[in-house]
Amino acid sequence: MREEQGAIYTGRCSGCGIQLQSEHKDKPGYIPAQAMEKEIVICQRCFRIKNYNESSSITVEQDEFLRLLSQVGNKEALVIHIVDIFDFQGSIISGLQRFIGNNPVLLAVNKIDLLPKVTNWNKVRNWVQKEAKEAGLKVEDIILCSAKQSSGFDRLLDAITASRGKRDVYVVGATNVGKSTLINRLIRDYSDLDQELTVSRYPGTTLDMVHIPLDDGHSIIDTPGIMYPSRYSEIVSPEDLGALLPDKPLKPAVYQLNEGQTLFFGSFGRFDFIQGERQSFTCFVSGRAPIHRTKLEKADELFAEHGGELLSPPHRDSLDKLPDWTRHEFRIPKGRRMDVFISGLGWIKINSEAGSVVAAHAPKGIKVLVRPSLI
Ligand SMILES: Nc1nc2c(ncn2[C@@H]2O[C@H](COP(=O)(O)OP(=O)(O)OP(=O)(O)O)[C@@H](O)[C@H]2O)c(=O)[nH]1
Ligand SMILES: [Mg+2]
DSSP: OEEETTEEEOSBOTTTOOBOBSSOTTSTTBOOGGGGGSSSOOOHHHHHHHHHOOOOOOOOOHHHHHHHHHHGGGSOEEEEEEEEGGGHHHHOOTTHHHHHTTOOEEEEEEOGGGSOSSOOHHHHHHHHHHHHHHTTOOOSEEEEOBTTTTBTHHHHHHHHHHHHSSOEEEEEEBTTSSHHHHHHHHHHHHOOOOOOOOOOSSSOOOOSOEEEEOTTSOEEEEOOOBOOTTSHHHHSOHHHHHHHSOSSOOOOEEEEEOTTEEEEETTTEEEEEEESSSEEEEEEEOTTSOEEEEEHHHHHHHHHHHBTTTBOSSOHHHHHHSOOEEEEEEEEOTTEEEEEEETTTEEEEEEESSOEEEEEEEETTOOEEEEEOOO
C-alpha cells in the first residue's frame, strides 16, 4: 500500500473493489495509466456506469462470491444482510448462517419507499420476522429502511453500535438490493470521507470487497451481490429491467375478476383465476408492466399471437431469449389473505373469503410461491 496525496492507494477501484490494471482495455479493472495518478481512483467500467449509466457485462462468478462470503465465517464480524422488500423471498440468503459462522446478523430490509404510502409498518415488521424465521435466519434485529430516502438510518446506526463491539461490518446480500447505495449514505451523512461506491440499476455492479475505514481502525465492507437466477431481475435484458423494477411507490391495481379470467403483466408473466366466487385481486407490480385482462380460455392464443407485441415489455427479441413459462397452481384456503409472489415481478394479493384456485405463469426457473400477505 502506498500513501498518495492523503489517500490510501490500494491498487483497487474505490467504486467496485476490482484490482486495477492498465494493460487490457477489455478486462476488468482497466484504467488508463495516467488516471492512476488521481487521488481517488475508479476503473473505466465504474466511470462509464457513473457517467453514462451504462450496463456492464462483467460479473462475478457465483463460486467467487461464495468464496468471499465464507471468509466472513473465519473473522470476528458484524454482518448486515440487506434484502429488498420488493423481492423479499428472492433476495433473502437462506443459507447465510452456513457461511458466516456465529457472527451476529442485522437484517436490513431496504427499499421500503416502494411500499404504498399507507402501510402498516408494525405489520410489515412482524411479517418480516416470521418470514426470516421461516428461511432459517437468526437475526439480532430487523431494520426497515430506505437507502434512497435515508429513512430508518438512526435505527440502523443504533443497531450497528449495539452489536458491533470491536468488529468489522460486512454488508452482504443478493445483487441490486442496495448495499452500495446504503453504504454511500452512511459515508455521506456520517463521515468526512470522499469515497463513493458505484451503484447502478443493473445487478452485479460491485465486483470485489471494498473496505471503507471507520474511526476505530475497523472497516465497513461492501461486497459483491450474490446472483440468484431465480430472480426475474437477473435474467431479463438490461433494456427491460427499467420496466420490471419500480422506481416509485407501488400503486396497487385492484381487479374484480370472475373465475375463468386472466391477467397478463406485459409479457413478463400471467395470473389465472381458475376457480372461486367473484373476488378482488390486488396487483403490486411496477407501473411500467402494463396489465391486460382477458379470458382464461383465450389466454394461450393471445400470448402466442401477441406476446412481445401487444403484450409488452419485454419486446419480441428479448422475450425470445427468456425460458418458456412454467405454470404454478395454488389453492388458496377459505378466509386466508395470501400473496402469489413472482420473484422480481411483484405479487398479487388474494383475499379469499370462499377459497379459490389460481395459477401463475413465469419463465422456467423463476421463483414463484404463495405466502401470507405482506400488506
Ligand atoms: N427505490 C429504492 N431504490 C433503491 C434503494 N436503494 C438502492 N436502490 C436502487 O437499487 C439499485 C441497486 O443499487 P446498488 O446500491 O447498486 O445495489 P447493490 O446491492 O450494491 O448491487 P450489486 O453491487 O450489484 O450487488 C440502484 O438502482 C439503486 O438506486 C432504496 O432504498 N429504494
Ligand atoms: Mg454494489
